[in-house]
Amino acid sequence: MSDDTVQSGVVRVTQLVDEQRIGRFLISIMVLGFLCQIGDGYDLAAAAYAAVGIARDWHIERSLLAPVFSASLVGMMFGAPLFGFVGDRFGRRAAIIVCSTMCGLFSLATAGAHSLLALAVLRFFTGIGLGGLPTNTIALMAEYAPARARAVLITLMFMGITLGGTVPAVVAALVPNVTWHLLFLVGGVLPIVAALLNFAFLPESMKFLALRDPRHPQLITLARRMRPELSLPDKASFIIATRNAQRFAVRMLFEGKLRWITPLIWMLFITNLMSNFFLNSWMPTLLHASGLSPAQAAIAASMYYFGGVVGGLAIAVALDRGMLGIVGVFMLLACPAVAWLGTPGFSPVMLKLSVFLVGVTVLGNQLGLNSVVGLSYPTAIRANGTGWALGVGRVGAILGPLVGGQLIHAQLPLRLLFLAPIAPLAIGAVAALILRPLARDRFARVEPAQAAEERAAAEDVHADDAHAARAKSA
Structure with missing residues (x-):
């Protein structure tokens, strides 16, 4: 600064x-x-x-x-x-x-x-x-x-x-x-x-507080904790790009480019959560049918979470470099990984590797999507936008195990059972690739529009302060 x-x-x-x-x-x-x-x-x-x-x-x-x-x-x-x-x-x-x-x-x-x-x-x-x-x-x-x-x-x-x-x-x-x-x-x-x-x-969010009151008493305390190297005046005004503090309405999630971004994000959450919960529900059945001992099955199941950590961090690093398309790429890679998981006759080592790859692509993508939704909405409606995406996405979480149950009831072989998640993953990949050009500016290191709005807001504050000073002197 x-x-x-x-x-x-x-x-x-x-x-x-x-x-x-x-x-x-x-x-x-x-x-x-x-x-x-x-x-x-x-x-x-x-x-x-x-x-x-x-x-x-x-x-x-x-x-x-x-x-x-x-x-x-x-x-x-x-x-x-x-x-x-x-x-x-x-x-x-x-x-x-x-x-x-x-x-x-x-x-x-x-x-x-x-x-x-x-x-x-x-x-x-x-x-x-x-x-x-x-x-x-x-x-x-x-x-x-x-x-x-x-x-x-x-x-x-x-x-x-x-x-x-x-x-x-x-x-x-x-x-x-x-x-x-x-x-x-x-x-x-x-x-x-x-x-x-x-x-x-x-602490409370500084951006949330600044939206409510640019001179909120907590702001200077939080700013000094965050940036102790700066000399900040006691009566500083804190400016955020959007000062829209009006009462939330669902229509705000569909204003401007959000009319396309919001449905695409919802589709990503529904499809990925459906696949994630499907796999969580029926992977133990696969591991049991593969003849693994309880200890081997526990290790194999843990590979899903380990893969999720690796995949989630890889996606996060890419997102911080503006590479929003990584979400669609991982969803496409998840399709053959999930199909491979259901291949019969795997050795314990190959089965663990397969579970790991599914964790990288499916669970890792789920962790990455949390960042996508958090960065896609402005401060004034960020929690609402995130909440609606997570809530709508739970439809997929509920449907995933139910679809699997119906397929099991139809006595579908495991090899074919694990082809089922390919459909939602492919739909999600298409949604992610459409989202990429629409939300690219939200993932840039520097957001020119936001910076310009903050400069304009700062100028407004200076003008208000100057007007108040002239009125006081008069």
Whole structure:
């Protein structure tokens, strides 16, 4: 940031953020978001472990629990846009704390459920909180991260989901004869601890605050924490490119170029989540049918998440260099990778390699899409835009396992079963390639239009201050 800009008493927030070094302040925000995602990943994975124990203790068929546990996915579908509205209206920080607390409390209550109805209701409300968490953590990270590393930092934050997904297995390994009650108790404690840490240490988004009031008292404190090397005046005005603080309406997601960008992003989330949840639901069946031992199957399944980390980081690095087309390329690569996964007669080593490649392309793309949606919307509607994309995308998450179940019921061979995700992945690839030229400017290191708007806003503030000074002297 130039000395002229600082001395003038007007601070351009985008420039302030983009020129920061990646230090303690920024890393702490990423870590706090990471902790929230651990609870998210844990809850989704713990349901599969808990279902076995519930079916045994309640003397019911495990198939009866499928619609019960899908209640959390339905809750996420509603929670994402709901808390997107909350985040854009009342702040990302408040929404994150409420969502994390909500996840924890309803998960703790689930540990004491005694009926399928109670279990379904509690899982639904847990899902509402789970749906709101990524909506606001994405928005907050996107607004604090510098443009040169924004996608990478968002993706690193979302690695918490992959770590959280492994915790139930660790709990089951460390605690002999672990009960389903304990699984939900741990799932309740993790997000409550995350909520307390976020309450104590998480700052509100500077861009959100600047939209509400360019002279908000928190702004100067946060700016000095972010950029301690700068000499900032106590009464500085903080300018953001768009100062549109009007009440959100869904039509705002379809204004200007967003009328094309929003449907394409929704299509990407639906198709990739459908493929991701399809694979998560039916990969254990494939591994069992391949004759792997339980230990070999666990290692093979972990390769999916390891591949997701590798693929997600690769996509994030490309996105930070403006290469939005990488999403479509990975979706195209996912088609042969998924088809190869269903090939019979693989050795254990080849099967693990195949699972890894599917993780790179499918799960890695899902992590990358979190960055895409976070960067595609302006600050004023970022949480709402992210929330609606995640909520609509849950339609795919619900349909994926259902489609797989119907194919299994039709006694389709595994070789053909794993051809099913190719259709949504191909559709998603086309959507990604269409999106590329439309949203390219949102992924540039320097956004000329935004910079021009901030300069114009700064000039307006200077004019207002000069007018007020003349009036006072008169």
